[in-house]
Amino acid sequence: MRRLLPHPLLTPILAGIWLLLSNSVNPGQIVLGLLLGWAIPLLSIHFWPDKVYIYKPLTLLRYMGVLLIDMVLANFTVARLILGNPGRLKPAFIVLPLTLTSDLAISILAISITLTPGTVSAQLSPDRKHLLIHALNETDADALIVTIKRRYEIPLKEVFEKC
Amino acid sequence: MLDYLLSFLILTGAIFTFVGSLGLVRLKDFYTRLHGPTKATTLGVGCLLIASAIYFSNREAGMSLHEVLITLFLFITAPVSAHMLAKAGLHLGLPSLAKTPEEKIPEKDNETTKTLTDKKTAVDQ
Numbered sequence: 001m002r003r004l005l006p007h008p009l010l011t012p013i014l015a016g017i018w019l020l021l022s023n024s025v026n027p028g029q030i031v032l033g034l035l036l037g038w039a040i041p042l043l044s045i046h047f048w049p050d051k052v053y054i055y056k057p058l059t060l061l062r063y064m065g066v067l068l069i070d071m072v073l074a075n076f077t078v079a080r081l082i083l084g085n086p087g088r089l090k091p092a093f094i095v096l097p098l099t100l101t102s103d104l105a106i107s108i109l110a111i112s113i114t115l116t117p118g119t120v121s122a123q124l125s126p127d128r129k130h131l132l133i134h135a136l137n138e139t140d141a142d143a144l145i146v147t148i149k150r151r152y153e154i155p156l157k158e159v160f161e162k163c
Numbered sequence: 164m165l166d167y168l169l170s171f172l173i174l175t176g177a178i179f180t181f182v183g184s185l186g187l188v189r190l191k192d193f194y195t196r197l198h199g200p201t202k203a204t205t206l207g208v209g210c211l212l213i214a215s216a217i218y219f220s221n222r223e224a225g226m227s228l229h230e231v232l233i234t235l236f237l238f239i240t241a242p243v244s245a246h247m248l249a250k251a252g253l254h255l256g257l258p259s260l261a262k263t264p265e266e267k268i269p270e271k272d273n274e275t276t277k278t279l280t281d282k283k284t285a286v287d288q
Binding site: 086093113 | 179183201202205229246250
């Protein structure tokens, strides 16, 4: 089973992407999509050493909703900072201690941080324990760390890691 | 009615994309400049893509959902490229308005970093 279908989750996702790409729901396209979804994980198995589980799909959905809202807000925040007085900004590097261990969860956290208000993830320490963040205008680093942990890291931990 | 909605979406998209690019000129150092393209443009491009999806779904038979795919790829690739740029910037030691974090990020082991960050916060206080 593991040899034939190394990533059961990846297959429907790739099939869905194929259907979007072909922009149709012909039975033929669905079969082709499933075929690609089966073949691509098989060929790229060396890039995905760990098995991916989603323990709580509902939390993942809520997380995506929160992320979407935060992204829209982030756009307004950054637009205001750019149009305001850029000379008064106080950029800062902040180290975020990570409790996540799975590669996928860390990647998603880094992407979320980059897409949300005034922060860009800059570097992951080689031991995967700290994430370096660059904040555009930061007055209270501790509050930012607490917010990121509560809004993004804890839900991701619930979704991708067994507690 | 639809025309007004589409024009509104396209104009909003254009404004946000413009502000994102304006950030490249107005912000002062390399790292802050990364913020404009990664964020202000996501809403800009998002609005343009929604407008495109509505327009083509209306004009032709069936839905036009290519745009969903573009959004997906954009949201995956923009943060990754920003991350790599920031990392390269740190590696080259580009001048930064913020304190550079050489002592903050652990290069070798955890032990030394912990003491260093502790020292750093002590100094900050």
